Amino acid sequence: MEKKLVLIDGNSIAYRAFFALPLLNNEKGVHTNSVYGFAMMLNRILEDEKPSHLLVAFDAGKTTFRHATFKEYKGGRQKTPPELSEQFPFIRELLNAHRIPQYELENYEADDIIGTLSLHAEKEGFEVKVISGDKDLTQLSSPATTVAITKKGITDIEEYTPQHIQEKYGIKPEQIIDMKGLMGDASDNIPGIPGVGEKTALKLIQQFGTVENLIESTGDISGNKLREKVEEHKDLAALSKKLATITREAPVEITVEDTKYLGMDPGKVVSIYKELGFKTLLEKLDEEIPGEEAAVQEDIDFRIVTEVTSDIFAGENGLYIEILEDNYFHGEILGVSVSNEKGNFFIPAQLALSSASFKEWAEDEMKKKTVYDAKRAIVALKRRDIQLAGIEFDVFLASYILNPSEQAVDVAAVAKAQLEISLQPDEVFYGKGAKRKVPSEDLLSEHLVRKADAVFKLKEPMITALEENEQYHLLTELEMPLAIILAGMEIQGIKVDVDRLKEMGVELTSRIRSIEEKIHTLAGEEFNINSPKQLGVILFEKLKLPAAKKTKTGYSTSADVLEKLEHQHEIVREILHYRQLGKLQSTYIEGLLKVVHSDTCKVHTRFNQALTQTGRLSSTDPNLQNIPIRLEEGRKIRQAFIPSEKDWIIFAADYSQIELRVLAHIANDAGLIEAFRDDMDIHTKTAMDVFHVSQEEVTSNMRRHAKAVNFGIVYGISDYGLSQSLGITRKEAGNFIDQYLKSFPGVKEYMSESIQEAKQKGYSTTLLQRRRYIPEITSRNFNVRSFAERTAMNTPIQGSAADIIKLAMINMSERLKEEKMQARLLLQVHDELILEAPKDELEILMKIVPEEMERAIELTVPLKVDYAYGPTWFDAK
Template identity: 50%
Template sequence: MAQKKLLLIDGNSVSFRAFYALFRQLENFKSPDGLHTNAIFGFKNMLDALLKDVEPDNVLVAFDAGKVTFRNEMYDDYKGGRQKTPSELSEQLPVIRELLKDMGIESYELKNYEADDIIGTFATLGEENNMQVTIVTGDRDLTQLASDKVTVMVTKRGVNDLEAYTPEHMKEVNGVTPTEFIDMKALMGDSSDNYPGVEGIGPKTASNLIQKYGSVEGLYEHIDELKASKRKERLIRDKDKAVLGKKLATIDRHAPVTITLADTKLREPDQAALRQLYERLNFRSFLAKMNASADGTNEESATETYTFEELNSENIDELTNIKGQEVTFYLAMLGENYHLAPIEGFCIKANGKIYASENSELLTEPVLKDLLEDKNIKKNVFDIKRTLVGLDRLGIKAQGLDYDMLLASYLVNNENNSNDLGEVAHLYGEYSVKSDLEVYGKGKKAAVPEKDIFYNHLAAKVAVIEKLKPELLEKLKDHEQDDLYDNIEIPTAYVLAKMERNGFKVNASTLEELDQEISKKLTELESTIYQQAGEEFNINSTKQLGHILFEKLGLPPIKKTKTGYSTSVEVLEALKTKSPIVSKILDYRQLNKLESTYIKALPEWIMSDGKIHTRYLQTLTATGRLSSVDPNLQNIPTKTEEGKQIRKAFVPSTPDGYIFSCDYSQVELRVLAHVSGDENMQEAFKSGYDIHAHTAMRIFHLDSPDEVTPLMRRHAKAVNFGIVYGISDYGLSKNIGISRKQAKEFIENYFEQYPQIKDYMDKAIKEAREKGYAETIMHRRRYLPDIHAKNFNVRSFAERTAINSPIQGSAADIIKIAMINMQKKLDELKLKTKMVLQVHDELIFDVPQDELETIKKIVPEVMQSAIKLDVPLIADSNWGHNWYDAK
């Protein structure tokens, strides 16, 4: 007879995880009556996955009955430091229980006891009845229940990424058995449950002590054997805390539950009740699965079928009279790089009908070409930039693309950076369209399916683009982001498409010459390294390098990994003064990376027109900054002379032309001065002071800029930019090589001199905690679910992000406005100058010789007038006959 299976779920913990896993989409998950539904949706998905994987006979979901339990009688402040459950989650918990009931799953709570105790009790009952028990939780306290018959699955990220804790895994992770873990917790204490342990005892020490003495009791029986130390003194002093901690940490395996194991038997779902619940919550995907099951269709392959016509020369004239209407259009390309990817077909919805075709040449027919180039016919698309570039390859200068589902979704939820239409649609409960991965496959094996499947996939795309438009535009309006969408992101997409098609001319011969120089230097470095090592070896092999440095040459190993000695850059930098070979290895690595990543790789991206056409990812970062790929031209190194030399290969496209560069001066600090309203910093910028020298004067209490040394200025610069990123005294001390005490003084002096910046930082964190997101000047949002995290490091990172995102994001918005205005100016003056690259705060132009004087004047003017701040924007210009000389 097969062994029965019992599934036990920590209801509060998993609900909490589900809530925060989809927190960034909180406003996307609402029922028609305004109930937030993200936790319910995530919990249901987790349940479905667990029921499928575990195939349990019995299931119980345990909940906490309230904050006060028998543990509070032992210790008043037990769990006293916990944040109040967000109301958006609290309102969903009763519905989760309703969902469980309709699914035929027992849920239970017990006054004066925690969900942990209920689970511990039923895990014990399951073991006694020879059942295989699986526990699912987000709380590692429950790992003490692991045994030969009990596996504890702990959520890592979200709710479906689970780590299985068995007695063997417990030993591997913590060095102790499951029951010894209780004693380990007793010594450490628990900041989450708010009870103290022994002062100064962390996980490693606690584990070592329990491994040696077996338990808290065993430790104190042998306490006299410990050597005299501060640790021993603390152990003796805090004995009562350790004993109390063990009682608090121990799960009650015999709680007075009023239900039996038989009550947890998995029942048949109430399909009618579930249908009503899904309709009430607007869970369209779950309804679709129910309908598919009722029809006998495989749920995973269930896809809505659309009515479409194949477009051809016989019916193309139906698209002639579209004036006054809007159309929805999708261009199918197989591959991410739309400069090179084959155009496989297209789909268009007009006159209430959907037309699809595999023949992209039809797009060049006058009927369709005129329609796409008519700016008065509004088009809905997914990814304007991709569409513009793809059509431009066919000689079509598309206009009137004024709705972009990708950009709208990105602004609503910029933590989701998928550029797959199907995946984006799934965020809003629309599962009628599959992802491209599902339809085409992956990598080299990707292929367009047979015609009917392909056409239905395209039809589903245009239908969803149109269907989700009102919902997404309404969300943008609710977030006050409609101006950001209409006047920044949409126009930026047009500008980027133009820049990508412009491309940047590259001299391959310059790169070849540089390759020869670098190769020679690498050969010389290899020879020197071999001589200093006393033998030849593979410098790129971590294992062989580790042997040479730490065994043969006897250098002190700073860090070890599972596979041996670490030879990371950080380790080598720390060893530079120990042996001359280390500096040579660092030089070798730097040049080797430069050669492989850029010098040899860039020529492969030069197209037939002699130019590199990089792609900009407009929806990748949460801050709104643009990223360059295929290839990345924003990351060409500038710290070394060899790295800078690469820029000599980037040249104008006209004889005797110029490369013109213009970049904002300290734009993020100027934004900080604006958003903080700090009078001292604003005065420095308004007066045209060197801001770093000005800061140095203030934090070092100097009377004149003449007293500022280069070192003082460097330190002040590090503080200025560090503050923008919420740097700590530890981080600053590491960055500039001073003591932590000095760094702390620098930061304190900084805030004393710029008090309103400290006020801004405190306010930014407070607002992020209240709202769950940070916001730029233009209302670009960055959601911060970790702002309430219990883990100090995780929470601190979210707090630093709350401070920095409005600054970095506003700077990103400013450069986009400058790009838009600059392109308008070039078009207005009918100049041949082309904008060819954006590197964050810098714009780069390909300028004919006779337009240089005009460009010198208008580019700084346009950039400096992009937005009105409380301090002036300054843009600095340089130019030369290649990109290197323009710096």
């Protein structure tokens, strides 16, 4: 086998990935863009290079042996954004999952590790590939070593061989350090000779060969000014060359043989991809993963029911209803299983759904049932005209409350975590992707009764665990009542004016064509706007807009690139608008039309009740929480959502700044409390305190900055994050945050106390005792610990806000019943509740909706609700 060593500059690639990709978050709120970029780079390296040996080198710390020579080395560099720092542990986990060796060495840089190992490998007859974003490493290029430097982004690279360096600079690889010695390197704070740039440095090197030769022959330099510069700063040139030189004799304790690549651990790679939410990478990996072993299961006795009679039910029952499809509103019921003190029973789906005895038992409120995912079961049975009642315990929701970070995938996962019972996971039993299928009834029946048996056995130990955590009320008084309400909302659905939606599609198509024509006019020719290659030529060659250097694949025309050029040419604004409208057309017009139920002209979104760690609800099929309303055309999509009855209206009510009100309460900050009690605009109040101005002196820009920091504090924003959102320097952003905390000392004290409490307990809690476990809060790794501390600060705020609107939904549902109203809840979107009601109920609705929402919980500041109504969701704004 050919010996090939790939050496990766870990810090450099991580930085490149972070700044090349937009800030991404997984479902747990962890930033993932750098890890994602790193993973893509790894996949490409493994596929293209097929290395026999592989190593990722990291910098060990901020201080190296170079600082002893020049203490200002790398001085002036901005500190690493915490959004990037928190990702390094995940990058290391990714490498461990791939079984890729990693190494760092105290007092040395990753460059020195790479320089030393590449030399050793060359001597042992290896082909070597170095991958970095730092051109300093090009000095290592040789006939055996190619240095690949990432350009814009992470997958676009330029390969430096001795021949390429000669063609590009007219020098040899070993002379790169002489070039750096003369021109310096601002990124590393290497001074060089003041006033000497790359062009002059190359000219001198081509004439004199080395810095040392130049210093000895200054009299031969043409040009008095240049000669004087070199003579005056020759010591700086010598020092700079020394600083730029990568040592190839670092005392590394590993050998080239230690870098042998053994291949990845598929299970661990899948695990980290799942944790970080890398769905695309998971799909790509899926075919390469070997099948999982079936769980070793104990024997179980059960009976396949041929006639449903009352004797198969007992006082308490574990009930499990299997719907294989994620979209259970339309999904087929495969079977029903029941477990109790009499035994385990499998009821074929057709028999259960046609049996009067089963219907009578299922609908009897007095017949208590423990289920897995009450909402799913209620919706599935209601679609078959069975109103499931008597649900006493939900294993799925209990598992979510006990540990929201361990999302319950199926009964097997909960049974394993809670009771150490081994069940075959659904992915193994049914298969995945194209291999997914329903086995024979004898196998299916056993699989389902094992689930019902586990559900039945899980109830008591889970109640004990919930009571120990003081969380049993959270299940019984909040999540389970909410599940029943959400099930009703899913079944009810929201009506869509299909004709209006199609009209909007026609209007949008016309608008897109109009913008397309305008773009072609501005460009002076027709071209494919959706082709990055053609678009790049128009923008950067024909119109001469500034761009990064052209790569093999053309110019980058990504959104972040275009947004920076938006004010330089009208065509850029039109292209961005064209893309936005194109996404609206495909995702929200065509996408919605695909999921409108043909019988009812409604969409039946599914609410995810046990997904986020903060307790927030989300929705899918379709996702009605992400309709882009900042764009006028996006807001208009809400015109297509209408009441399901004639002479009814849509009524929408939302909490005003609920998270900031929760912050005021939890932090007990006098300034925030006073502002909310006086019904002041909180962003104006913040601007007054931070900028030390009167209310009349607050400008719109001051208020915008104050708003950003207000909401930023809620989400644990850093100086880097604030600087990005406001377009200011990190220093300005840091000063702004400092001034904010001085103005609101209660908030600062809360932030400190919330971190200390999480360290003591290992978790943060909401006002209703919802927990979020944060084991990383005591990590010895600074970056991991910093992210955990921000999580500890924002979890009580976000989680309490989520709990409050859930309480409001329960109270609202009860109030509508008490008032004997026809009005009903349709949707929950973030901090907003959407209802539909007859017009003659409007007056009472305007009274009771704010009442119930505002008294959902008692805080030290008043909750405030705004509402509106109209013939469409768009009008209810």
